[in-house]
Amino acid sequence: MTLRLAAFGLITSLFVGVIFVITKPLILEAKEEARIAQLYALAEPLLADGTIQTPISKELPSDAPTSLERPLRITPIANVASQIGAVIPFRSTEGYSGTIQLLIALDNNQRIVGLRAIDHQETPGLGDKIDTRKTDWILKFNGLSYLDLSPNDWAIDKDGGRFDSFTGATITPRAVVNALRDTLNYLNTHPQLLEANP
Amino acid sequence: MKVVTLWLDGLWDRNPALIQLLGLCPLLAVSNTLENAIGLGLATIFVLVLSNASISLIRNLVDDAIRLPVFVLVIAALTTCAELLVQAFDYPLYQSLGIFLPLIVTNCLILGRAEALARREPFVISTMDGLAQGLGFFMVLVSLGAIREWASETLILAALPPGAFIALGLLVALHQVIQSKLKHLRAKVIANTKDRRVRTTGDIS
Numbered sequence: 333m334t335l336r337l338a339a340f341g342l343i344t345s346l347f348v349g350v351i352f353v354i355t356k357p358l359i360l361e362a363k364e365e366a367r368i369a370q371l372y373a374l375a376e377p378l379l380a381d382g383t384i385q386t387p388i389s390k391e392l393p394s395d396a397p398t399s400l401e402r403p404l405r406i407t408p409i410a411n412v413a414s415q416i417g418a419v420i421p422f423r424s425t426e427g428y429s430g431t432i433q434l435l436i437a438l439d440n441n442q443r444i445v446g447l448r449a450i451d452h453q454e455t456p457g458l459g460d461k462i463d464t465r466k467t468d469w470i471l472k473f474n475g476l477s478y479l480d481l482s483p484n485d486w487a488i489d490k491d492g493g494r495f496d497s498f499t500g501a502t503i504t505p506r507a508v509v510n511a512l513r514d515t516l517n518y519l520n521t522h523p524q525l526l527e528a529n530p
Numbered sequence: 531m532k533v534v535t536l537w538l539d540g541l542w543d544r545n546p547a548l549i550q551l552l553g554l555c556p557l558l559a560v561s562n563t564l565e566n567a568i569g570l571g572l573a574t575i576f577v578l579v580l581s582n583a584s585i586s587l588i589r590n591l592v593d594d595a596i597r598l599p600v601f602v603l604v605i606a607a608l609t610t611c612a613e614l615l616v617q618a619f620d621y622p623l624y625q626s627l628g629i630f631l632p633l634i635v636t637n638c639l640i641l642g643r644a645e646a647l648a649r650r651e652p653f654v655i656s657t658m659d660g661l662a663q664g665l666g667f668f669m670v671l672v673s674l675g676a677i678r679e680w681a682s683e684t685l686i687l688a689a690l691p692p693g694a695f696i697a698l699g700l701l702v703a704l705h706q707v708i709q710s711k712l713k714h715l716r717a718k719v720i721a722n723t724k725d726r727r728v729r730t731t732g733d734i735s
Contacts, residue, residue, distance in 0.1 A: 337596040340588075344607035351611045358618035366621050453629065457559075457691060465626060 367450075374446035375409055375419055375437040382411040384419075388528060396522075397514035399423060408528035409437075416440055418526045421450075424511035428503045429453045432462070434511065438526065442519060443477040449508065459504030469496065470508070478516035486513035533658065540662025547670035547698075548705045552639040557671055558694040560630050562682075567675025569623045570630060573616060574671075575664035577608045578640050582660030584608075585648040592649075601644045609635040639667060674698060 371384055389403040396402070399422045407419040417439040424432045433451035438444060447470050449462045461467040472495070478486070487493025488506050497505040519525060546552045553574070560570045584604055592600045613631050617624045624631065634640070643663055648656040677697050681688035688697065 333593060333596050336591065337599060340592075340596075340600045340603055344603045348607050348610050351614050355614045355618040359614065359621075362618060362621035366625070460628075 370450060371419055374435055374448055377445050378409045378417045382409045382416045385410055397518050399511040399514045415528050422511060422515045424507040426507035427454055428459050432507055444473050447473045454504045458501040461498050462504055462508055478520045536659050537662045540666040545666045546639045546663050547667050548702050552642055553637040556630050561671055561674035561678055561694055562689050564675040564679050566626055567671045570627055571668035571671045573612045574634055575668055576612050577634050578664040579657060579660040580608050581605050581640055582643055582648040583657040585644045586653045586656035589649050605640055606635050
């Protein structure tokens with residue numbers, strides 16, 4: 333019977349494997365489409381004057397914060413004459429469960445044009461309020477730049493900062509705000525990282 | 531006759547959501563909008579029909595010692611496939627269902643039907659039972675989604691978790707009222723036919 337159980341395990345795994353192989357290209361395509369749609373939604377204010385360019389990858393210096401992926405994948409936004417902004421991914425590993433993947437659009441003055449949590453497994457009903465499908469919490473960052481606030485204000489209210497944390501979930505908004513602060517702080521001192529042609 | 535009872539049980543008399551109260555976790559959590567409810571309902575029907583069908587096919591190959599692990603394997607594999615397929619063909623739906631799509635694996639309704647029926651009955655009956663129970667669950671999930679989406683325009687509570695409990699409670703109550711009326715009616719019909727029979731015999735004698 334043990335052998336039989338093992339055989340069933342093998343058969344079901346094979347079955348899942350076949351479906352996985354069949355759906356893989358379709359899933360990758362769907363993900364890419366969703367990513368581009370997200371880029372459009374995120375950088376919308378910039379797109380009145382510019383278009384989304386091909387993404388480029390950049391190596392990061394060793395002192396870069398862990399919130400930035402290595403290599404950094406930048407999507408520049410440019411008009412005919414020059415670059416007017418960029419979209420970059422960043423992440424937080426301090427969330428309640430798993431990594432929170434975020435995407436941010438910045439203009440040339442490093443002002444936040446758009447910010448979204450694009451992938452996360454935060455608790456439904458509590459931590460998932462960082463998602464625009466649930467609440468508009470994450471849109472409150474629009475229009476801010478790092479230098480608008482003092483470094484201490486770049487934190488959630490429970491940590492003495494300026495941003496709301498929602499009832500019942502502190503860890504998730506703290507993770508997002510801290511990762512955002514680290515990212516903006518670093519980009520502020522390394523603006524060349526956002527430039528497509530330095 | 532058995533087939534008729536099977537459909538009646540799944541859709542009404544022993545509806546999985548209204549009488550057996552199985553699968554409440556996704557039922558309450560994903561019924562906040564109609565679209566989510568339809569998506570999760572279809573995915574649940576998919577897994578339930580295929581799990582009942584395949585468990586019925588292998589019912590003579592598994593003994594009591596390995597029954598449960600094999601059933602769980604089958605259900606988990608089917609759920610993973612459902613997740614991959616939704617991801618491939620409707621990525622936005624996959625994103626809005628989030629964790630509840632893989633959680634179909636923990637829906638007691640599916641293991642419940644495998645244990646209660648599919649492990650004893652032949653292929654056609656089991657598959658039909660999966661469809662009947664799945665549709666019964668789907669109907670309640672979709673009604674709940676429609677009611678909550680409609681009510682939340684005026685009453686924000688309807689979109690929140692307590693609203694799910696209240697709306698489901700109302701549906702269960704409605705089902706009970708109709709059910710007792712039906713029983714009453716059935717009893718009356720039977721009584722009437724009996725009366726007539728008595729009178730008939732009376733006339734003859």
